Amino acid sequence: MSHPERLSTSGGEPVATIAEPPRLNGSGSSESLATFAARHGLTQSSARPPLRQYVQDVWNRRNFIWSFASAKTSSMYTSSRLGQVWQVLTPLLNVGVYYLIFGVLLNTKRGVTDFMPFLVTGVFIFTFTQRSLQAGAKSVSANLSLIRALHFPRASLPFAYVIVELQQLLISMVVLFGIIFAFGERPSLQMLLIVPMLALQLCFNMGLSLALARVGAFTPDVQQLLPFIMRTWLYASGVIFFLPSLAHRLEQHHWLLELLKANPGSVYVELARTSLLASYRDDLHRIHWGDDHLWWYAIFWAVAAMIVGFWYFQRAEERYGRG
Amino acid sequence: MANSLKDKATGPQPEVTLDDDRDPIVVVDGLHIVYRVYGGGGGKGNAASALMRVVKREGRPQMKEVHAVKGVSFVAYRGDAIGVIGTNGSGKSTLLKAIAGLLPPARGAVYTAGQPSLLGVNAALMKDLTGSRNIILGCLAMGMTPEETREKYDEIVKFADLKPGFIDYPMNTYSSGMGARLRFAIAAARTHDVLLIDEALATGDAKFKRRSKAKIDELRKDAGAVFLVAHNLDVIEETCNRVIWLDDGRMRMDGDPDTVLGAYTEATGK
Structure with missing residues (x-):
């Protein structure tokens, strides 16, 4: 994966011919080049900065991260005829497809009063x-020339790519609010909970993207694999079905149900639904399905993903330019 | 005080003289670079053979190891502009990448003050964005504040000297010379401790070469060091105060431009 591969000799000049390092010759003093460099305060060019300073470096690049994301967002649809209209059209078409399949053809309501708002929020x-x-996994490998030309903390790239998706999401949220109001939901103060919920999800996404950026930089295969993993995760997260409807089928496997409830994919989706949809809160209440655990899980996943992801990404900082 | 080191084992490479009166900025200590290339061609290249390879725990096919730099040692001091010459495949670009910290040493080490920046000939910054976006993002990425970026913006545009209007076109519409000019202009907007230029000026026209030479002199005065790889020996002669000649990954000569360029021209039979 990200570990340097074993040196073997399958061609070219064998590594065994590597000579001894330069030896001293004459003139009394026994100073080597390494000590000469150390005495003048030079450091190895491929060394990575300490974690604390790295965090500081990334924070200092916040302007770069935001500008990079905005530039990417605005250039995303420049080659298409409708241009930026696609930013709104894409989520709308998604809703249309899901409405056609799940609302009209299959009519899978199963325990949810207002299925469309439930589905659209989840999706x-x-x-x-x-x-x-998916963007995070290619953020480093797609910007190799930038990485080689300029020096900046590489973690800026996965951060910027997630910010691009955040900007897309905010546009989707406008569409989402339009739809839930159209389905008879009333504006309420509780809807404001969507803001801290999205902040936690953003944190979670960034952490996981950092980890995937490192994996994707050294093992591009993961970009082929990721769509399948994501689809499996989607089906396991209760995005297009009502998770409690599985409860009676999983009575013998209580731990599995707990696992499904702790799954971060499901946690953020359920949290958004309980924040935005009063009818969904009633549905859960009716079957005595507790949702108090959601916020704790959401905080746990956000903090854990961020800390582990950032640490994991930073550990390979000096190797990203090598490709 | 001056010490001398000699690398006996890899044959007759020039001695390294340590000059304590000057401030070293790059120390290359017995550097060996071995990198791997994964060959296209050869092998069967179908899914079944690829699977067998994974099952048998073999490496990727046609993996070759290239021993590109073989025990090079030298010290660069503040204010140096060093030309690196040699025939194709002599390890010039590899050496620069190693100094930039992009290739891991198989043996030996590179010590630098500050973070070196590498300007390569193909280093497009962000191809799908306009020239002006590239300027702003490049400056911010180098750690400049938005205010500093705004101040430097006009200077960069003027230095790059693009045709009118091109600054608002995406960078993938630029000719190679225009792209090289803009990249150099952006990189030169900040003072670098070590700037590594790999043929990045080769596609510029005569007017741009003159101005980039002035810029390199300026960077040298700011007490950094500049490394320049070029096949055009005139550029090296005009710009550099020291020349390193690499031959098959080994250092053949290290000295003032007249001597080294003279010997190089003689050896390559120009």
Whole structure:
């Protein structure tokens, strides 16, 4: 994966011919080049900065991260005829497809009063995570020339790519609010909970994208694999079905149900639904399905993903330019 | 005080003289670079053979190891502009990448003050974005504040000297010379401790070469070091105060331009 590959000799000049390092010759003093360099305060050019300073470096690049994301967003649809209209049209078409299949053809309501708002919220929120991870996985490998030309903390790139997806999500959220109001939801103060919920999800996405950026930089195969993983995760997260409807089928496997409830994909989707949809809160209440755990899980996943992801990405900082 | 080191084992490479009166900025200590290339061609290249390879735990096919730099040692001091010459495949670009920290040493080490920046001939910054976006993002990425970026913006545009209007076109519409000019202009907007230029000026016209030479002199005065790889020996002669000649990954000569360029011209039979 990201570990340097074993040196073997399958061609070219064998490595065994590598000579001894330069030896001293004459003139009394026994100073080597390494100590000469150290005495003048030079450091190895491929060394990575300490974690604390690295965090500081990334924070200092916040302007770069935001500008990079905005530039990417605005250039995303420049080659298409409708241009930026696609930013709104894409989520709308998604809703149209899901309405056609699940609302009209299959009519899978199963325990949900207002299925369309339930479905659209789930799809939009999950898409944010899905697209963030797919973008994060290619963020380093797609910008090799930039990485080689300029020096900046490489973690800026996965951050910027997730910000691009955040900007897309905010547009989707406008569409989402239009739809849930059209389905009779009333504006309420509780809807404001969507803001801290999205902040936690953003944090989670960034952490996971950082980890995937490192994996994708050294093992591009993961970009082929990721769509399948994401689709499996989507089906396991209750995005297009009502998770509690599985409860009676999983009575013998209680741990599996707990696992499904702790799954971060499901946690953020459910949190968005309980924040935005009063009818969905009633549905859960009716079957005595507790949702108190959601916020704790959401905080846990956000913090854990961010810390582990950032640490994991930073550990390979000096190797990203090598490709 | 001056010490001398000699690399006996890899044959007759020039001695390294340590000059304590000057401030070193790059120390290359017995550097060996071995990199791997994954060959296209050869092998069967179908899914079944690829699977067998994974099952048998073999490496990727046609993996070759290239021993590109073989025990090079030298010290660069602040204010140096060093030309690196040699025939194709002599390890010039590899050496620069190693100094930039992009290739891991198989043995030996590179020590630098500050972070070196590498300007390569193909280093497009962000191809799908306009020239002006590239300027802003490039400056911010180098750690400049938005205010500093705004101040430097006009200077960069003027230095790059693009045709009118091109600054608002995406960079993938630029000719190679225009792209090289803009990249150099952006990189030169900040003072670098070590600037590595790999043929990046080769596609510029005569007017741009003159101005980039002035810029390199300026960077040298700011007490950094500049490394320049070029096949055009005139450029090296005009710009550099020291020339390193690489031959098959080994250092053949290290000295003032007249001597080294003279010997190089003689050896390559120009």
